[in-house]
Amino acid sequence: MTNQEINYSIDNGIATLTFNRPYARNALTFEMYDTLAEISQSLINDHTDAQALVITGAGDKAFAAGTDISRFREFNGADDAINYERRMDHVLGLLESVPIPTIAAIRGACTGGGAAIAACCDIRIGSADMKYGFPIARTLGNCLSLTNLSRLVYLIGAARTKEIILTTRLILAEEALGIALVSEIHPDPLQRAHELANLMKGHAPLTMAATKEGLRRLRAKAADMESDDLIVQCYTSKDFKEGLEAFLSKRTPKWTGK
Numbered sequence: 001m002t003n004q005e006i007n008y009s010i011d012n013g014i015a016t017l018t019f020n021r022p023y024a025r026n027a028l029t030f031e032m033y034d035t036l037a038e039i040s041q042s043l044i045n046d047h048t049d050a051q052a053l054v055i056t057g058a059g060d061k062a063f064a065a066g067t068d069i070s071r072f073r074e075f076n077g078a079d080d081a082i083n084y085e086r087r088m089d090h091v092l093g094l095l096e097s098v099p100i101p102t103i104a105a106i107r108g109a110c111t112g113g114g115a116a117i118a119a120c121c122d123i124r125i126g127s128a129d130m131k132y133g134f135p136i137a138r139t140l141g142n143c144l145s146l147t148n149l150s151r152l153v154y155l156i157g158a159a160r161t162k163e164i165i166l167t168t169r170l171i172l173a174e175e176a177l178g179i180a181l182v183s184e185i186h187p188d189p190l191q192r193a194h195e196l197a198n199l200m201k202g203h204a205p206l207t208m209a210a211t212k213e214g215l216r217r218l219r220a221k222a223a224d225m226e227s228d229d230l231i232v233q234c235y236t237s238k239d240f241k242e243g244l245e246a247f248l249s250k251r252t253p254k255w256t257g258k
Helices: 029-046 069-074 078-097 113-122 146-155 158-167 171-179 189-200 206-222 228-235 237-251
Strands: 006-011 015-017 052-057 062-065 102-106 110-111 123-128 132-133
Touching: 006 029, 006 110, 015 029, 015 189, 029 078, 029 102, 052 062, 052 189, 062 102, 062 113, 069 237, 078 113, 078 146, 078 206, 078 228, 102 113, 102 171, 110 113, 113 132, 113 146, 123 171, 123 189, 146 206, 228 237
Parallel strands: 015 052, 052 102, 062 110, 102 123, 110 132
Antiparallel strands: 006 015
């Protein structure tokens, strides 16, 4: 179930999942997303050994800095774009459906796919140097699925969701705490996450699971519509290819709107 890019263990009822690519700011490969899905599905099927899940990133630079951009070079048309976003919706949907409490321990960069994963968790604990957001309008020129947009709107509101995506700015610790994006700023987010996990593992599991699922259904109902046309428009554009190559070449992209 695990691979060298994800460490996963269960100790005394607490499951800990660590994205383990610190040399790449824990950027997520497709295989890492698949492993996250497998672990989430296993906890949905049987969580008798784990009463809470903590997710974090290795090192002190990043929780996870999005998807490994180089993998987008494999894309060759509309089907690749739609399949990628559906894959993401599947993975994140499984994580969101895990019936036990989930806590993201965020240190450093939490962007793109990493920010989407953190948004699926029930509680987020941040460090003083955390940075959260989706700078895609400055980097790749892609877009979020309606499911991911709905999670952000549910979490931080529609106005702030539009503002951070359009301006590409990142939310820092003080603001994250002020808008309840994170519940705490702590010198050691992982330690605090485990403290909370140990607290919640003693609470009524059916109450917690029903609350999580009820809120998930409310959120999902609001996002029950198609967005394939928007995904294809962005991912198959010349701008997306320009953004990809510019990012990998470490230069500023030249957008054309085509």
